[in-house]
Amino acid sequence: MFFSSINLPNILTLFRIFLTPFLVAVLLYGKDRVAFWTFVAGGVSDAMDGAIARLLNQKTVMGAILDPVADKIFLSATATVMAVVSFIPVWVAIALVSRDLIVISGVFLLKWVETPIPIRPHLWGKVTTLTEILYLFLVLMGNAGYGHPAHLEEISYMTVTLAVLSGIFYVHQGIRWFQNHSK
Secondary structure, eight states, X not given: OTGGGXXXXXXXXXXXXXXXXXXXXXXXXXXXXXXXXXXXXXXXXXHHHHHHHHHTTOOOHHXXXXXXXXXXXXXXXXXHHHHHTTSSOHHHHHHHHHHHHHHHXXXXXXXXXXXXXXXXXXXXXXXXXXXXXXXHHHHHHHHTTSOOOTTHHHHHHHHHHHHHHHHHHHHHHHXXXXXXXXX
């Protein structure tokens, strides 16, 4: 079953997961340009895995589960280390990582109480992830010396606001799903 799910989109998703420790290391060692390009490679792999899966009709259950997990691992690790090295405010990293932990915990909790829940991204989640990627990209770009992006503070507020709102949305959806299926 597992090996039958190995296709190019899933390989790209796994690449993003395995890229995460390298990105963490280059951030911690102050290799700002390498960190920027590593983050770009992760972002490109994220865009490509979904596009290829749709284009070549290679969607799999493994990919549907693994892709959002890979996003959360890659982005949460990046935000955490960027806060540690003072690239972004700690409160921003806490908000972003907390939202991901709450969503993942909710999914595991629903599975634990045997509530069938479809794992499908919602527009709120997609917009939040895209905004988070944009924010982290712009910060890394500036630290790598590729320009000084304007309005980073405003983008950080927008990113956190979307993270909080999408987190509330997913918690609400999880509660509704539980209530509808526990009768």
